[in-house]
Structure formats: C-alpha cells, structure tokens
Amino acid sequence: xAAYDSIASLPEAIARILKEHRVTRSLRRPSRVYTDTTDFxxxxxxxxxxxxxxYFLITAYxxxxxxxxxxxxKQWVPKVEELATGRQYILKLVFKETFDxxxxxxxxxxxxxxxxxxxxxxxVQGRPHFMQGEAVLDARGNLIRVVxxxxxxxxxxxxxxxxxxxxxxxxxxxxxxxEEFLGCLQGIxxxxxxxxxHGDIRRDHIFVDRNTGHFYWIDFDYDFYLPEKPFALDxxxxxxxxxxLTGRGDYHPREIQADPAMGDPVVRSLSATDFSLLAPNxxxxxxxxxxxxxxxxxxxxxxxxxxxxxxxxxVEEIHTDLSAALEQLKKTSKNGxxxxxxxxxxx
Amino acid sequence: xxxxxxxxxxxDDSPRSINAVEYVxxxxxxxxxxxxxxxxxxxxxxxxxxxxxxxxxxxxMDQEERAKLLFAQTKKVLQAHGVAPQAITTRCRIxxxxxxSAAILELQTKEEYGTIVVGKRGISKAEEFxxxxxxxxxxxxxxxxxxxxxx
Numbered sequence: 001x002a003a004y005d006s007i008a009s010l011p012e013a014i015a016r017i018l019k020e021h022r023v024t025r026s027l028r029r030p031s032r033v034y035t036d037t038t039d040f041x042x043x044x045x046x047x048x049x050x051x052x053x054x055y056f057l058i059t060a061y062x063x064x065x066x067x068x069x070x071x072x073x074k075q076w077v078p079k080v081e082e083l084a085t086g087r088q089y090i091l092k093l094v095f096k097e098t099f100d101x102x103x104x105x106x107x108x109x110x111x112x113x114x115x116x117x118x119x120x121x122x123x124v125q126g127r128p129h130f131m132q133g134e135a136v137l138d139a140r141g142n143l144i145r146v147v148x149x150x151x152x153x154x155x156x157x158x159x160x161x162x163x164x165x166x167x168x169x170x171x172x173x174x175x176x177x178x179e180e181f182l183g184c185l186q187g188i189x190x191x192x193x194x195x196x197x198h199g200d201i202r203r204d205h206i207f208v209d210r211n212t213g214h215f216y217w218i219d220f221d222y223d224f225y226l227p228e229k230p231f232a233l234d235x236x237x238x239x240x241x242x243x244x245l246t247g248r249g250d251y252h253p254r255e256i257q258a259d260p261a262m263g264d265p266v267v268r269s270l271s272a273t274d275f276s277l278l279a280p281n282x283x284x285x286x287x288x289x290x291x292x293x294x295x296x297x298x299x300x301x302x303x304x305x306x307x308x309x310x311x312x313x314x315v316e317e318i319h320t321d322l323s324a325a326l327e328q329l330k331k332t333s334k335n336g337x338x339x340x341x342x343x344x345x346x347x
Numbered sequence: 348x349x350x351x352x353x354x355x356x357x358x359d360d361s362p363r364s365i366n367a368v369e370y371v372x373x374x375x376x377x378x379x380x381x382x383x384x385x386x387x388x389x390x391x392x393x394x395x396x397x398x399x400x401x402x403x404x405x406x407x408m409d410q411e412e413r414a415k416l417l418f419a420q421t422k423k424v425l426q427a428h429g430v431a432p433q434a435i436t437t438r439c440r441i442x443x444x445x446x447x448s449a450a451i452l453e454l455q456t457k458e459e460y461g462t463i464v465v466g467k468r469g470i471s472k473a474e475e476f477x478x479x480x481x482x483x484x485x486x487x488x489x490x491x492x493x494x495x496x497x498x
Contacts, residue, residue: 103477106477225394227442228390228481230446306473
C-alpha cells in the first residue's frame with residue numbers, strides 16, 4: 001500500500017479549491033495526497049498527485065478499447081485537473097512493461113518507456129502534429145508525463161462519420177485527410193531524424209482536433225528493438241494507416257466476399273502478392289477493389305505488399321510519393337466534380 | 348579503390364560467420380600482403396537492459412568477453428589455413444546509434460579496407476524489411492569496395 005498524506009498537508013489556497021470542487025462533493029471519503037506514484041493502482045478517483053509543487057486532482061481515468069476488445073480503464077493514465085490553474089491534463093504514470101507483439105509470423109519485443117516519451121515531449125514542444133506535454137518527477141523520481149489532451153476524436157472514427165460511398169469519400173474527403181496525414185508523416189520523419197521512434201503508430205493514435213481539423217500523434221511511450229532497421233516498424237505501421245485511410249477500412253477476403261459490390265469475382269482476382277507483407281490476410285492492392293484508385297497512390301500501397309521488391313527506407317520517401325499522388329488525386333477530384341456538374345446541366 | 352587485400356571479416360557467433368572465415372582463410376592462406384581484420388560489431392542493448400541496474404559499461408564488458416572467445420576461435424581457423432598471426436587484427440565495438448552495417452562501413456572507410464566479407468543469412472523479404480539484411484545494406488551502401496557474401 002502506498003503511503004499518502006492527508007489533505008491537511010495541502011496549502012491553504014489549494015485546500016480551498018479542493019473543498020469547492022465537484023469531485024470533492026461527489027466523494028464519500030477525503031482525498032489523499034500522493035507524492036509517490038510507484039504503486040499507481042492504490043491511487044484513485046478524487047486523490048491528488050503532488051509532483052514538483054503541482055497538485056493534480058484525479059477527475060477520471062482514460063480507457064482503451066481496441067478492435068473488438070471491451071474498453072478497459074488505464075489506471076496509470078488518470079485524467080486530472082491542476083488545482084492551482086484549473087487546467088485539464090492527462091497524467092501518464094510510470095508503468096514499465098515488456099511484451100511480445102506478433103506481426104504475421106514474427107515476434108517483436110516491445111517496451112513501455114516513460115523516458116522515451118518524456119524525450120519526445122521535450123523534442124516536439126510547439127511542433128504541429130504532436131500532442132503536447134512535459135515531464136515532472138514525483139518524490140520518488142518517477143517520470144510523470146503531464147499531457148495536454150487533444151479535444152477531438154480518433155482518426156479512424158472521424159473518416160467514418162460521413163455516410164458517403166467509398167467513391168465519394170475517395171474523391172471528396174480523402175484529399176483533405178491526406179493533406180493532414182502528410183503533416184503527420186513529416187512529424188515522424190522529424191522523430192527519426194533525431195534517432196527516436198514513435199513506437200506505437202496506429203490509426204487510433206492520430207487524434208483529429210474537433211475545432212481545427214488538425215491531426216495529432218499521441219502516445220509515444222512504446223519502443224521496440226530492431227537494431228539493424230530501427231525505424232522499420234514505424235514505417236510498416238505508417239503504411240498500414242495509409243492503406244486504411246485509402247480503403248476507409250481494412251479488407252480481408254471475407255469482407256470482400258460479403259460486399260455485394262465486390263464479392264466472389266474480386267476475391268478470385270486476388271493473388272498472394274496483393275496481400276500485406278507482414279499481415280498476410282490483409283489486402284494491400286486496393287486498386288483491385290476500387291479500380292478508380294490511381295496508380296500513383298496504389299503503387300505506394302504496393303510497397304507494403306508481399307509482392308514488393310523495393311521497400312521504403314525512410315518516411316521522407318513515403319512523403320514524397322504521397323505528395324505527388326495527392327496532387328494527382330486533387331486534379332482528378334476537380335475534373336470529376338466538373339463532369340458531375342455537366343451531367344446535371346444536360347440531364 | 349582501396350587495396351582489396353585489406354579485408355574486414357564481419358563476424359558474430361553464428362555458424363555462417365565461421366563459414367565466411369573458413370572461406371577467406373582458404374584464399375588468404377595462399378596470398379601474400381593480406382591484412383585481415385576480424386570485426387565484431389554488436390548492437391546497443393535492448394531498452395529494458397538498464398532496468399536491472401546494469402550499466403552500458405557492464406554490457407560492453409560482457410560483449411567484449413564474448414568477442415574474445417569468438418576471435419580466439421576464428422583466428423585459429425585462419426591460422427590453420429596458413430594465415431600468419433601478424434596479418435590478423437581484431438576489433439570489437441558497439442554500433443551505438445548506427446545500424447551494424449553502417450558501423451562496418453564507417454570502419455572500412457576510415458581505415459581504408461578494400462573488401463568486406465560477411466556470412467549470408469538467407470532471409471525472406473518480410474524479414475529483410477523488418478529486421479534488415481546486413482549483407483544487402485553493405486552491397487547497397489558500400490562505395491569503391493568489394494563485398495563478399497558467403498552462403
């Protein structure tokens with residue numbers, strides 16, 4: 001059980017704010033003041049974490065649900081309010097873990113590293129496309145990351161908001177998504193230039209600001225160990241996001257089979273080289289599903305396919321190719337709209 | 348182009364490295380003016396290495412001890428082929444922030460070696476993408492040198 005102080009230890013001004021706080025009013029016990037967050041599971045809703053003279057009141061917990069798994073509370077990631085300023089933050093407490101990630105037939109060891117996340121937060125201070133925050137130390141030297149939450153939603157949810165067909169999405173919505181995603185690619189290139197990996201690139205780790213529409217990378221605390229290809233996993237996962245954005249979903253044979261617009265003929269047209277290099281059941285050659293996908297874009301996707309002979313070595317290479325493909329896509333979209341207009345006039 | 352007889356043999360403790368050393372020995376044993384550098388480059392420790400309280404110096408010492416055994420074994424192989432002991436040097440170093448292939452090429456350039464020899468792993472495309480291929484990286488990135496990949 002972690003040791004804590006009573007609220008009597010709080011400075012008067014902080015105690016006054018706490019007393020009037022909605023969380024205190026809903027609490028049946030007095031808050032506890034923790035200066036050591038090592039045993040984070042003992043710290044609960046309504047408690048205060050004190051680090052570097054800042055008092056953070058726990059107001060809620062973040063949850064994580066992913067791909068069919070029920071949302072689970074992350075006890076090491078409380079939502080807090082800094083009592084002196086009233087500002088809302090997310091704290092990331094030290095939770096070191098090592099686990100093996102399966103990627104096709106391979107196993108990659110992953111690590112959760114607070115130090116790495118703190119380094120990235122410092123490096124990307126003020127840069128676009130990254131969640132912002134800073135690190136503070138508790139009394140035991142635990143590296144707590146104080147993160148400014150991005151007000152918005154996960155990218156993979158945002159692209160499903162409209163009820164447009166894939167073709168409408170592809171020509172009318174995807175160009176704007178790619179514009180922002182290009183900025184995200186530059187962000188990852190910047191990390192790699194500094195010898196750092198994002199480490200956990202996933203489609204739900206880009207948040208879209210609900211006011212500005214800008215994309216932000218979140219969660220930098222994972223790391224992996226691939227000494228000869230230190231950025232390969234980041235590159236592969238960027239490819240996965242690109243494939244997801246292009247298709248507005250992942251496509252496996254069963255989904256294609258079930259889709260009346262595609263069905264058996266499309267499934268039968270697929271060969272082994274049309275699937276992902278590392279996730280052998282996922283279709284990468286999306287042009288076979290959506291023939292209006294231009295070659296320039298589809299060729300980028302094919303770099304991540306089992307048929308690829310050349311791989312991307314750097315994020316800059318993907319950025320260059322996607323920029324060119326986007327320009328082409330924008331032109332096609334414009335022409336497409338013109339054609340629609342002409343049809344309406346004559347019809 | 349640097350002198351091809353100044354040869355780096357990049358080794359680890361795998362059987363393919365021993366094959367590469369055997370191969371070079373079988374040629375170098377019949378030549379004069381050959382200088383062989385047995386080179387062992389090891390990667391940085393995994394991120395959780397320090398959690399047990401161990402230091403980078405501990406890691407380096409451990410790697411260097413292992414390399415000593417490796418060098419003793421491979422020197423024997425070369426000498427059995429008739430390579431003179433004074434024609435063999437050994438080097439062991441950490442790759443640091445570089446990849447292993449980049450660290451090999453850095454030493455090759457700095458010390459003007461003309462040939463690099465490595466064992467061939469025989470990996471799939473997916474493995475190459477994810478884990479990298481030292482031999483492919485040497486072939487692609489080496490300038491004005493010969494790269495021998497021994498299967």
